[in-house]
Amino acid sequence: MAPTESTSDELWMERALGLAEASVGLASPNPVTGCVLVKNGNVIGEGFHSYADKDHAEIVALKQAGAAARGSTAYITLEPCSHHGRTPPCADALIKAGVARVVVAVRDPNPQVSGRGLDRLQAAGVSLTIGVKEAAARRLNEAFAKFIRTHRPFVTLKAGMTLDGRIAPPPSKDHIPSGSTHWITGDRAREVVQELRHAADAILTGIGTILNDDPLLTDRSGRQRRRPFLRVVLDSSLRLSVESQLVRTASQDVLVFHTQPAARQAKALEERGVRVERLDPDPITGRVPMRAVMERLADMEMLSVMLEGGSQINASALAAQIVDKLYLFYAPAIYGDAAVPVVRSLEANTYFATRLTSYQLHELGEDFAVEGYLHNPWESA
Numbered sequence: 001m002a003p004t005e006s007t008s009d010e011l012w013m014e015r016a017l018g019l020a021e022a023s024v025g026l027a028s029p030n031p032v033t034g035c036v037l038v039k040n041g042n043v044i045g046e047g048f049h050s051y052a053d054k055d056h057a058e059i060v061a062l063k064q065a066g067a068a069a070r071g072s073t074a075y076i077t078l079e080p081c082s083h084h085g086r087t088p089p090c091a092d093a094l095i096k097a098g099v100a101r102v103v104v105a106v107r108d109p110n111p112q113v114s115g116r117g118l119d120r121l122q123a124a125g126v127s128l129t130i131g132v133k134e135a136a137a138r139r140l141n142e143a144f145a146k147f148i149r150t151h152r153p154f155v156t157l158k159a160g161m162t163l164d165g166r167i168a169p170p171p172s173k174d175h176i177p178s179g180s181t182h183w184i185t186g187d188r189a190r191e192v193v194q195e196l197r198h199a200a201d202a203i204l205t206g207i208g209t210i211l212n213d214d215p216l217l218t219d220r221s222g223r224q225r226r227r228p229f230l231r232v233v234l235d236s237s238l239r240l241s242v243e244s245q246l247v248r249t250a251s252q253d254v255l256v257f258h259t260q261p262a263a264r265q266a267k268a269l270e271e272r273g274v275r276v277e278r279l280d281p282d283p284i285t286g287r288v289p290m291r292a293v294m295e296r297l298a299d300m301e302m303l304s305v306m307l308e309g310g311s312q313i314n315a316s317a318l319a320a321q322i323v324d325k326l327y328l329f330y331a332p333a334i335y336g337d338a339a340v341p342v343v344r345s346l347e348a349n350t351y352f353a354t355r356l357t358s359y360q361l362h363e364l365g366e367d368f369a370v371e372g373y374l375h376n377p378w379e380s381a
Contacts, residue, residue, distance in 0.1 A: 006132075009103050012036055012075040013133040015046070017105070019057065020077045020140055023048040024199050025225035029301040031078055031144040033057040037065045037099070039072040051226050056081065058090040062097050070098030077137045079108040082116035091117040094126070101127040105137030109145035109378055138378055143199075143304035146324060146377035153297050154377055155322050157307045157314060158196060159342050160185040160329040166339035167311070168212075188365040189329045194221040196327060200306040202230035202297060206313040207239050216245050217308070228253040230302060234288040234313065236281070238262035242272055250274045257288045257296075285347060290320040311344035318343065319352050324377055326356065328370045 019034030027033070027049050035057035037045040045068075047060025055063070058080055062069050080090035080102070094102060102121055107130065108114045122128055138145070143154035161167045161184060168182055183190070197203060198221035205217065210233060219229040231254045233240060238258040240247065246254055250273040258266075259281035266276040277296065282289040297305060307317055317323050328342075359372030 009075070009129060009132045012038055012073075013077070013103060013105055015043075016057075016075045016077050017133060017136050017140065019046060019048040020137075023050060023057075024140075025219075025223055026050040026052070028143075028201050028226065028303050029147070031141045033076065033078045035061040035077070036075045037061045037069055037072045038075065039065075039068060044068045044072060054086055056087060056090050059087065059093055062093055065097075071100045073101040073103060074099050075103045075132075077105045077133075078141060079104050079106065079114070080117040080121070081108070081113070082120055083113055089117070089120070091120040095121065095124040099126060101129070103129045103132050105132055106134045106141075109141070110148045142325075142377045143201075146375075147298070147303040149377075151298050152294055152322075153201070153302050153305045154324050155294070155305045155307055155317070156196065156200070156325040156327055157317060157323045158193060158327045158329075159308075159314065160189060160193075160331070161342050162331055162333045162335045162339070164334045164336070165342045166335040167342050168340040169335060170338040171340065184333065185329045185331045185367045186365050189331075189367045189369065192362075192364060192369065193329070194219065197221065197229065197306055198223050198225065200229075200304045201227075201302040202232055202304070203306045203308055204232040204234070204293070204313075205307075205309045207233060207235035208310045208312065209308070210235075210240060210244060210246060212310075214245050216249060218249075230255060230297075230300075232257070232293070232297070232305075234293065234309075236260055236287050238265045238269075238276070240265075240269060240274075242268055247272050247274055257293055259286070259288055285316070287316070290316055290322050294322050311341055312346055315343045315345035315350065318354055319345065319350060321352075324373065324375045326370065326372050326374065329364070329367055330369065331367050 016034040016036045020032045023032040030051050033049045035047055036043055045061035045065030047057050049057045074094060080094060082089050082091050118128060146154035159167055197219045203217050217231045233256045235256050236259045240256055252273055255275045257277055257279055259279055269276050279288060279292050356372035359370055362369040
C-alpha cells in the first residue's frame, strides 16, 4: 500500500527534526531548526542552522537544491522567519525559489512575528500544512520559546536520587571521602545527563556542591558546541578555592555570584580566569537571589540553564518559581532519613506546592527517570 500524504509528511518531518537535533549546541541564542526539500519523492536539499554559519536551515537546503527547488515541498521544523535579522527573511527566499508547498511543524513562539511567515507564504500561493510532529518540534525549542517570550532562561532542575528521594549518603559517613563523587544512578543515566548538559547554555550549582564533590561541571557529550558551557556557582561569602577543579580549568567560562565583600578572594579568582559578580543579597534569606541571577544570565543570552545543586539550592529554586522542568533520575535503592534529601530549605516553615503539568517516564538500564514540566514554555508567562 502506498503511503498517504500525511504519512509521508510525518516521515519527512522526522528527517527534518533529526537535522534540527544536529543544531543543538550550535544555534543558541537562535532556535534549532532543520529543513528538508523533497521533489518527486527524493531529497534535493537539506540542512540545519548553525549560528556561526548564519544561514538558516531553509537557506542551506535551498542552496543545495538550486534551481531544482522550484515545485518542491519544504519540510521545516519551525515557521520560516519573516523579518530581517542577521539574514533576510526565509519566507521570502522560499517564495523566490518557487517552492510549491511548505510543511511546518510549529509556529514561531515569538508573539511579535508568529504567523507572519506563514501569511507571506499563503499570500504568495504556497500550499501550507501546519502542525506535523508539533510536539517533538516544541520540545526541541522549549528554551528558545521561553526566552523569546519572557526574556528569562528555561531552567531544568536535574537530580539523581534513590527511591526515597535521597541525593547523597549522610554527611557523616566516613566511607564517602570529602572531594569524591558518590554515584547513585548508573552509566546510562549519566550519559543522558551529558546530553542534557550539551543542550543547555549554562549549568548552575551552589558552593556546597563544589566543596563536597569538587566537580568539573563540564559538557562531556563529545559533541561540538558554538560557545563555551558556562559554569555558574552561587557562593554568598566567596568560599570557592583557587585549588578546586572548577578554578583550575577556568577560562572565562566560570561565573561566581556572591553577596558579601571579599575583594581579595575575588581578585585571586579573577586572576585565574574566573568571572566574579556581586549581587545584593536576597532580603529574606540573605543569600544570592535566584531571580536576579536568572535576569543576569538572560542579559548574557543564556537561553537554558541546567540546575545541578544540593538540597538547599533545589529548595531555593523551587521556592523562587524559576524552575520550568524537572529531570529526576531514580536508582532502585533506599537510603533512609539520615541521608541527604533532594529538597531541604534552611528557612523555617518554608512551603511550596509544586505539581507537574505533564510528564513522561524513561527506562535507563536499572534506573528510570521522570521528565516533567512545571510551566509550559510555549504558553506560560
